[in-house]
Amino acid sequence: MDKLRIAGHRSVCADSACSDDRTEVECEDCGLDPICMVLDYAGEESGVPEGILVRRRPIERGETLFHKDDLFRTLYAVKSGTFKTLIPHRGRPDQVVGFHLPGELIGAEAMAGEHYPCTARALEASSVCELCLDRLPDAGRPMEALQRSIIELLGKEVAFNHELIGSLVHQSAEQRVAGFLSSLSDRLQRRGMPGTEFILTMSRSDIGNYLGLASETVSRIMTRFQKQGLIRIQRKRISLRAPARLVQVAEG
Amino acid sequence: MDKLRIAGHRSVCADSACSDDRTEVECEDCGLDPICMVLDYAGEESGVPEGILVRRRPIERGETLFHKDDLFRTLYAVKSGTFKTLIPHRGRPDQVVGFHLPGELIGAEAMAGEHYPCTARALEASSVCELCLDRLPDAGRPMEALQRSIIELLGKEVAFNHELIGSLVHQSAEQRVAGFLSSLSDRLQRRGMPGTEFILTMSRSDIGNYLGLASETVSRIMTRFQKQGLIRIQRKRISLRAPARLVQVAEG
DNA sequence: CGCATAATTGACGGTTTTCAAGCACTGTGG
DNA sequence: CCACAGTGCTTGAAAACCGTCAATTATGCG
Numbered sequence: 340m341d342k343l344r345i346a347g348h349r350s351v352c353a354d355s356a357c358s359d360d361r362t363e364v365e366c367e368d369c370g371l372d373p374i375c376m377v378l379d380y381a382g383e384e385s386g387v388p389e390g391i392l393v394r395r396r397p398i399e400r401g402e403t404l405f406h407k408d409d410l411f412r413t414l415y416a417v418k419s420g421t422f423k424t425l426i427p428h429r430g431r432p433d434q435v436v437g438f439h440l441p442g443e444l445i446g447a448e449a450m451a452g453e454h455y456p457c458t459a460r461a462l463e464a465s466s467v468c469e470l471c472l473d474r475l476p477d478a479g480r481p482m483e484a485l486q487r488s489i490i491e492l493l494g495k496e497v498a499f500n501h502e503l504i505g506s507l508v509h510q511s512a513e514q515r516v517a518g519f520l521s522s523l524s525d526r527l528q529r530r531g532m533p534g535t536e537f538i539l540t541m542s543r544s545d546i547g548n549y550l551g552l553a554s555e556t557v558s559r560i561m562t563r564f565q566k567q568g569l570i571r572i573q574r575k576r577i578s579l580r581a582p583a584r585l586v587q588v589a590e591g
Numbered sequence: 592m593d594k595l596r597i598a599g600h601r602s603v604c605a606d607s608a609c610s611d612d613r614t615e616v617e618c619e620d621c622g623l624d625p626i627c628m629v630l631d632y633a634g635e636e637s638g639v640p641e642g643i644l645v646r647r648r649p650i651e652r653g654e655t656l657f658h659k660d661d662l663f664r665t666l667y668a669v670k671s672g673t674f675k676t677l678i679p680h681r682g683r684p685d686q687v688v689g690f691h692l693p694g695e696l697i698g699a700e701a702m703a704g705e706h707y708p709c710t711a712r713a714l715e716a717s718s719v720c721e722l723c724l725d726r727l728p729d730a731g732r733p734m735e736a737l738q739r740s741i742i743e744l745l746g747k748e749v750a751f752n753h754e755l756i757g758s759l760v761h762q763s764a765e766q767r768v769a770g771f772l773s774s775l776s777d778r779l780q781r782r783g784m785p786g787t788e789f790i791l792t793m794s795r796s797d798i799g800n801y802l803g804l805a806s807e808t809v810s811r812i813m814t815r816f817q818k819q820g821l822i823r824i825q826r827k828r829i830s831l832r833a834p835a836r837l838v839q840v841a842e843g
Numbered sequence: 844c845g846c847a848t849a850a851t852t853g854a855c856g857g858t859t860t861t862c863a864a865g866c867a868c869t870g871t872g873g
Numbered sequence: 874c875c876a877c878a879g880t881g882c883t884t885g886a887a888a889a890c891c892g893t894c895a896a897t898t899a900t901g902c903g
Contacts, residue, residue, distance in 0.1 A: 452750070490702065490738060558883055827900095
C-alpha cells in the first residue's frame, strides 16, 4: 500500500488543461483519489487493462449521467460543476436525494448492487472522471485494496446518512437551511475551494425538495438570515458572513 | 464460494436450545448468515481462529451492547428480542436511529471506521450472536469473500437509508407511522415471523423519536388508524387488519 | 400487588404549507 | 439596443398540521 505509485495519471491533472479552470478540484482533493491510487499501484504488477479510467469528460447543464435502474458500470467523480441525484416519481415531483460537489463521488451507492438506485443530473456545465468498474480484474491483491477503500467509502456514506436522518427529522426548517449552507461550505472548503462565498447552483425548489421544505420556506428563511446578518444573498450568489453563528443556528 | 461448507455452526442452531423459543430466527434467516458461511468456508483452508463466533449470548432488557465511540470489535446479529440504536446527546434527549429485529445485524455501520457511531440497547430480554472481527486474519482469499459480503451489506444499508430519508422528510405524520408499521411487518415476515400480529417492543416515544414526531402524535394516529379499521391495538400488542391499505396510506 | 412508567386524550399556539400575486433575472429575436 | 417571454425567486394571507402542556387512565415490571 505504501509502494511508489506510477507517475502519469495524476500528472495529467497538473497541466494547463486543468488549471485554467479555478473551480476544478485537484486530484489530491478528489474522492476518487484513493481508488485511483490503488489502480496505479495495481497497474504496476498485475496489469490493469487500459482505458478503465476516463479523465475529464465534459457534461452539459441538464445532461443525465445515468438513470435509475441503469446497469451499474461506472463510478463517477465530479471534477468541476455540480450534480444532483434524484429518484424519479411518476405523477409526483422527483425526490432529490443528494448534491455532488467537485471532488465528490457519484454512483457509489450502486456499488453493492447491480443497478443505480437513482438518477444523476448536472446542475450546470460540469466535468467528471469515470472509473469503469466492469473492466476491473475480479481477483488478486489489488482487488482487495480496492474493496477496502470501497468499504470505507460506503461506511462514510452510511454515517453521513445517519447524521442526515437525525438532522432532517428533528430540526426545524431554519435549522435545516442553516445546516445545509454550513455543510455546503464545509464540503467546498475541504476540497480546496472558497467556502464562504460561492454559487448556489441548485434552485430553491431543489433545496426545498432535498430538505423536505417548500421552496417558499427556503426563500423566506434565507432572507431572514440575511436580515440577521448571517449571510448575504443575491439570487444564486451567497456569502456567509457569520459561519459560526450559522452552525449555532443549525445545532439549536 | 460454492464449496461445501463445514458442518457444525448452523447445526448448532437446529437443536432444541433454539427451537423452544418461537420468536427466534433460524440461522438461514439471519443477516449474519452469509458471513457465517464465508467463515465456515475460510476455516476449511486458512484456519480461522476458534472463538471468533459466539452464539446466543443472552442480553437483558435495558442492557447496552456497545456505546457510541467504543472501539469496534464485534458485529452482532439479533437472535431473539429487539434492540434500538441511538446517538446520545448531552442535555437533549437521545436520537433513535434504528430498530433491530431478529435476524438483523447491529454494528455494521461501524465496519468502515474504528469506532461504533451509535449506542445499541436491548428493548427487551434478547439474545445475540457475536462475530469478533478483530480476530480475523487480515489477508488471503477468504478475506476477499468476506469483504464482498460486507460491501453488499453496507450497500443495502445505504439504499435503505436513502429510502428512509426520502420517506421521513416528505411524508406527513400519518404516512410515516403507516410506513413504519408496514416496514416492521415486512421485516418480521422476511425472517419467518408473524407479520400481521406482533408486539411493539419500543415505546411510543421511541417510535416518535425515530420518526421525528411527538409521542402524542404517534398515539393519536394509531387510534385514528384503529377507528378506520386499519389496525387493532391494545397497548403494545398490534395486529394489522388491512396491511394493503396501510401501505396505501404510507404512499399517499 | 403496587407504584413508577407509559399511553391516551383534550385544548391551545406556533410553524410550515398552500395558494396567489408580483418581481427580477436571463436569453432570444427583432 | 431594447422588448419580450419564460423561468425562478420573493412576499403576503389564510389554513392545516403538528408540537407542547396538562390531566387522566392504564400498565407492566419488579
